[in-house]
Amino acid sequence: MKKLINDPQSVVAESVEGFGAAHADLVQVHADPLFITRRDAPVQGKVGLVSGGGSGHEPLHAGFVGRGMLDAAVPGAVFTSPTPDQIIPATLAVDGGAGVLHIVKNYTGDVLNFETAAEMAQAEGVDIRSVLVNDDVAVEDSLYTAGRRGVGGTVLVERIAGAAAERGDSLDAVAEIAQRVNDNVRSMGVALSACTVPHAGVPSFDLTDEEIEIGIGIHGEPGRHRIAMENADGITDRLLEPILADLGASASDRVLLFVNGMGGTPASELYIVYRRARQVLEDRGLAVERSLVGNYITALEMQGASISLLKLDDDMVELWDSPVWTPALRWGV
């Protein structure tokens, strides 16, 4: 195992420490228990947004802490849910009196621990809502889930709900738009190579030099099937077709096209996937009104990509375009 780490035990703590030092203008790291908040948390009168999950998917979630997105991120060990002991203080730290929304990817550990934390925080007087992200069309149930996994759509939920909170929407309204984004986004990914969890020291699965895994999860958990290597256009079609079928997209729909890298794939390849996906969508009469291309929800050093497609409405577009100022996602003034 070759990684730029010191000790599998200290990977998350040291990485978050470096992250906090590099972005001290935007975020604050709370060390024990570990969580990350906006520098200016809590923002009085604003709904607080908390997300979290296993580490190894960076920049998700800590890279999205800042104005117009998350108020707090709670990192677990690599590919391991954070504990209620972390989620509760993170929740309390970002409650500005308007309540807190938990954005939870649908993995069993995350769901249980966020539920427990929500009950405890509620008992302390914080109004809590939760939204479960389950956008992955690849499999109906998975190694770590009952129901569909939460993947790339999480980035879009965090961004758009974060914008609604920043606009001053109520807790119910922020929860409603987070749910609406989840209901209108579908994703699917492909792995060209496996990834190695530091603790394990060996790749999480085996792929031969001629194989790829269609429908891969962000922890390297199995997808739909393995196939022989194909060209980028063929692979893109294999990801996009199930997304379009499940989403029920039709001509004249407006969409956001998100091509995400799994961590080890060059940007140049992501743009080749984007090019094909956009062509296919436009050929079907869909309007690609917004785009996002890059490494936003990763699986350590895995080579591969995922596509997420979000059906847009006017409110989502306005929220998407509003200012966002985080370590990993920035625009607006």
Next chain:
Amino acid sequence: MKKLINDPQSVVAESVEGFGAAHADLVQVHADPLFITRRDAPVQGKVGLVSGGGSGHEPLHAGFVGRGMLDAAVPGAVFTSPTPDQIIPATLAVDGGAGVLHIVKNYTGDVLNFETAAEMAQAEGVDIRSVLVNDDVAVEDSLYTAGRRGVGGTVLVERIAGAAAERGDSLDAVAEIAQRVNDNVRSMGVALSACTVPHAGVPSFDLTDEEIEIGIGIHGEPGRHRIAMENADGITDRLLEPILADLGASASDRVLLFVNGMGGTPASELYIVYRRARQVLEDRGLAVERSLVGNYITALEMQGASISLLKLDDDMVELWDSPVWTPALRWGV
């Protein structure tokens, strides 16, 4: 070879096409000959900045086209210099009457082709200056260079000179600060794995599972030596010591610390390197006033990282902080 590509011959054209479609609000792709300009080029009265080089280092250079950085980027084939036939029209396209600065990484092909292009553009009446970036302390001469290679420092030259041009500085002043940044920046990198050029189809060099290459070039060309795998702190020290020795940094110097990913290394590992580098610098009394961490100058899917250290002065800090708005680097309002 597993890559998200269709054909080694079309990698650059298709990738740039996707890039142009995804960032049509910021850039414009000119297809034949291939180059990328700011959407609003030429900006009248502003010095134009042109850079370029072999593809495979994305986001460098096209990802840095936009307000406060480059006016044009000229991509060659993967790891191959662009031709004067591309550089000349790119130069003419961004001349707003105040002249054009060429920012050239010190590789023999780039140097020759930019020189030829500069002569031709000068003959067409454009005032041209050139700055050669040669910040890599690893080796004095290399496979593709006479003298030191241009690596991570290029990103800092492009940003700070781009800010000076945006501020309205004259061609001589922009060239002077570009040179000053180059004179005050030093870099060194490490490879944990090789990369595969699409045309070649096989890795550009061999590393065993226990070896890393210290002082690697951004094309996989040899560095200083191969050593057995070490932990992140040890590797960071091996990169930082030659940089500090060559830069002649001393206590109370103000620095910008740039930890760059080679393309296949997770962000979490880059922050572990950043953490150690910052500790070492602060222990020596240096003030880390600005930071940059991420994949900014890559070698396809290579796993590894580089460190660049820039000695700052007041003017550089002011320029660094001024607004930049490109696909890959954004801040300010």
